[in-house]
Amino acid sequence: MSIRIATLALLVGSSPLAWAQDALTLPDSTVSAKASEPPATALSLDRPLESGSRLKLTARENPASISVADRATMERIGARNFQDAANALPGVNASAPPGWGGYVAYRGFNGAQVSQLFNGVNLHYGGSARPVDAWIYDRVELLGGPSSFLNGSGAVGGSLNFVTKLANRDEEHLEARLGYARYDTREAAIGFNRALNQGPGPRHYARLDFSRNDSNGYIDRQERTAGNLAFSLLSDLSERLSHTLAIEYLEEQEDSPYWGTPVLNPQQGRLRIDRHQRFSNYNVEDGRYEQRTRWLRSITDYRLGERTQLRNTFYHYDGQRDYRNLERYRYSTDNTTVERLGAYRQRHDQEVNGNRLELTHAGTFLGRASDWAFGLDYNRNSQTNYPLSISALFDSVTPGRFEPDRFLDIPGMAAPRSKGRSTRTDTTALFVENRQALSERLALVSALRYDHIDFDVTEHASGNHLERRWDALTGRAGLVYELNDSLSLYSQYSTSAEPPGGTLTSASIAQVSDFKLGTGRQLEIGAKLDFLDGRGAATLAAYRIVRKDFPVTDPNNANGTIQAGQQTSEGIELASSFAITPQLLASGNIAWLKAEYDDFNESVGGVVISRKGKMPVNVPKRTANLWLTYDLAPAWQLGADARYVSSVYANNANTMWVPAYTLYGLFVRHDLDEHTELSARLRNLTDEVYARFIHQSNTQYYLGEPRSLELALHMRF
Template sequence: MKHLPLLAGLFGCLPVCAWALELAPTTIDGEKTAEPGLALDQSSGVASRLGLSVRETPASVAIAKRSDIERHGAKTFRDAANTLPGVNASAPPGFGGFVSYRGFTSSQITQMFNGINVATGLARPVDAWIYDRVELVGGPSSLINGAGSVGGSLNYVTKLATREEQAAEGQLTYGSYDTASMAFGVNHALTEPGAEVQHYARLDVSRNTHHSYIDRDQREAWSLAFSLLSDLTPNLSHTLAVEYQDEHEDSPYWGTPVLNPKAGELKIDKHNRFNNYNVADGRYEQRTIWARSIIDYRINDSTTLKNTFYHLDSQRDYRNLETYQYNANNSAVNRSTAYQVRHQGEQNGNQFELRHDDSLYGLSTTWSGGFEYKVNSTTSTPWNVPGNSTVDPNAFNPGHFYDIPRTRESFGNDKTNEVTTKALFVENRLGLTDKLSLLTGLRYDAIDLDVTNHRVVTATNPRHFKRSWEPVTGRVGLTYQFIPSANVYVQYSTAAEQPSTTTQVFDVSTGKQWEVGSKFDYLDGRGSATVAAYKIERKDFAVTDPQDPTNSIPVGAQSSRGIELASSLRITPSLLAEGNFAWVDAEYEDFNEKIASGAVVSRKGNTPTNVPTRVGNLWLTYDFAEEWQGGVDARYVAEVYADNANTQTVPAYTLFGTFLRYKVDSHTSVTGRVRNLTNEVYAEFAHVSPAYYLGAPRTFELAVQTKF
């Protein structure tokens, strides 16, 4: 296992070596060969509004297509994100969806749904069935997404109705710990061919249930996506899309406490690692509904417009006992932090985009511009009490939430945060020569924050708090396509991020990135690869004032530099190899932290928590015969720090998996899959308590899938 980083690095270097030896065009007799695997000629999606392909975009762009999601066995969109270069995503309670990428975490990584930037709490992973693809763009991408995303952006794209007359698919899955899922999807034409107005509908539904490997943790989730595509005229179409998600988890798992002493490599009691120290009636629930109205209009052969109007409504409920720590001699576990909260969120907005192809002094050029308006309102209703209790980890009664003193007291709304964003953006690609192109973009945001305090008014917590920001962000990049199958690029981009505190008058924090890279095909188009090197700087975020520990000052700074490699190679007609590897060096340049004693210490030079220096993936897929396909996979994640002082570490881990698929006929296949073959004990995430948020042990799964 210790050698996997080297193996992943060697795999990543293979395409580079092959590139040096042999670069061949990807055309034969004027026709393009099949896509080699990295979707370099697919639309870059979230990376640009110009309709460019991944190859044409001077930025790190990776896409997990629907076929990739199915081949790699991704169960949630988090699993799909983890197949992309450098991404380490997990789903610890209270974080929605946590992502570490390019040395940054949390709000520095934007997670979008269908190109719409929403509250991070809504990014809790759900079943991958309703998603068509997951897109990743590296580095600052505020140009596309608005404020935030200094480290990068993930975009989860839902399946939509297509112009297929009829298509249907279904899947039944059963696995370890009574994990079961049922899913189906259908796309159908609602009108006869040749009708003046054409309508197509798609419906996807999935239901998942499981009894977790963690004691008493049970989950049930529903996902539904419906869309109606209407071709009103040959040039005008409208799509109505509705998505609904409902998740219910009983006695959620909040982590496994680490043993004392809490220094160096943190350890857990493996015998009791699946204990659930939450109360018996602990609860997590989430209900989310999306509605989108999308208009696509081709004004002429050179000009198109797109308008997306949307409404989002979400409600999340927590009721848990959340913090667990061993006593001094590790004989008992002290439980605390009884916390109940409801988050109610609503977001309404509109995105308008206009794209135009033209020429400028004889040079080909494409313009894209538009505006965005959105209002995001979130109200929280929290209540927490100490909830202290001590239990024997070998035998204990978990108790009930409302038996804890003071949990039955009434509580009301805390605050309502309303953020109104108005934005203008413009982007351009100019073909300087037939091989060299220039990409530029600029975005202006006007952001208004209005905080309403529903509790007792004090000098530090007024009834209303208002603040406005007007950041300008942008990007400039050059792409040189020196042969048809290979290019190099250089890019500079910037980002802006709202301050996390809402009670002090801070300006936005800023970020910038330099990146160089290449995207190419090799070995007569049987392989494709990407390589990128970058440096990111983020500054002016809030840190503790060393002169006044009760105050924050906007002087924080951090940086990261790294390399990312990805490749897909058809070694033989029957053997496919895919992999990626990422290395990052991330550190705080200026960061002060208030510790338990009340003192303020500098963390300059330290690595942020939950940031692995190396992440690698490798897949080998082999077609034994026309009906049989099998494969193996490996994932490596380097050790991470659990504290800002960098005195506590969580060990690295390597996961292996395998699958075997039998094609019953042209429509139906049966797949058996084993995850975590070696039954590795590992932490997906390190809580600050500190505690491990454990990943799944070895599990088995059998799936039957059919398509018509």
């Protein structure tokens, strides 16, 4: 193990129970910053959760690895967007290189193999998961391993669910935040939750959250502006009937987006960059990324009886994304000039409409508790893209001394916009879930889901059209045994179904014409416990996942593909939170992973080469997080944090890699009065130069943020 990860372990202490999870809230814990409220009081595994089950099981009752970064956690770790929150969860490595949107590696899988959902809805397109500023989000939930039984096709590696704030009956509050950081990064946010009326009859509660962020960016010429709005209205229409209307809107614009830093030649072994050009931007002057998204949800809850409840959720999503960039850069053989190529202009128009009906019932069977969930889900996911790309060389420039030029200077990029491909995916699903108590301490949790998928794709340039249909049956079965009131053990078997091509939303005819659904299966065992009279909590999970039937190069035809691939991932995840003293909290997580291809062929220069035994690209073998928080006085809090990510491979041959990195941070927080909090946070304390992502096709580092200082004023009334 490297010196860096060993340093992390020493910081936590020799006991594995010191590895923590405040910032990931085991699975939904919150930790107060006040010394008068010891953090350990909130570390409960017995809070009902929506993630991992439609029965709202607690973490202790669920036979699965579940982690949650809630609102208090996001504030404690200084999460600026939901990807920062996701990276606080065990084993997750998320980044946002342009063109990929939200890129997540987890349990040996990446891209579309890890589902990203918004309030339980899967848009089935990675570009839709661009990291949104954290202010409007209530929590980020993580479910490990195959989870098609819960969220539909995909999710062989796991599911991330980003959950926005909603109006509630619990409290009335007004809060605001002002922030400023290096690179002229500015944040302004406001939010409130209010009861709109009093007295008898229907009661109404409203919530509004808004944030705006602007930044000049740590890369030359890269500027970003984003605004987020979330509004919800909760109406208790009667004692049995309530309705929630939720609307979210995001607008984001990034000028001259950073597409990565080219690596030096020779491109082999440990990849290197010219650190003197660390902040150089090789995109054109007027490069652009824009995103506009709208969400609408109508949620109706009706209580049929004390034990039976009906919920109907209608959801609508509309998103438009625009790209206009020069994306690929490579050094000349002698590393004196950089060649710029890969001009790309694209628009995505995506719309999703759906409805989910759920019935839950808490009953008994053979004298034991037996809880049920039944449901029907239908949605239509439509997308049309308008692509224009030219892969030819545009120019060669001298690093540090060049004019970026403009997009229309690239020959051929002024052509009128025209449709490229349109897809429509209709999915109808039936699902059932049950928790059956077998004894006072032993329970069986099972789920089954059937998906019928109707898909059609039109390639407008050629006029080709294809219709396909697939049927998938997925599920899970797990046992939970409560050894005592503090410790539970579990085991589970779960399966997944994966669309050919990874995601149907952007699939071409060639990717789906002759292929069936891929499959995944997982065996997982684990434990969840409280210890030392509630001062700490911990979770442990060990798993083995096998993914089958994904496209690989035909060994008999280097220009063709067949569906025969297989990948195996095995790993261990440990997370814990421990109040060492009433003032000092240690929290964090660590994950070890072994992932390799069992059957995977790649065409290289027209020659078919087996990659058996090789590891997928951009998948770290180890990740670790650590947070230490000390309540110096009732109005003062100090903290330190560290994050370690091991090296990752940059190609399927595993002959190129980027080095591991460790990031350190410090923060101090002071309560000016009972309503106002002032904080300062130093990120990347050692100014580490590191790659959050490596572009495989163009071999470019996507560099992470350098050292920066952030000041924030947070007011609550």
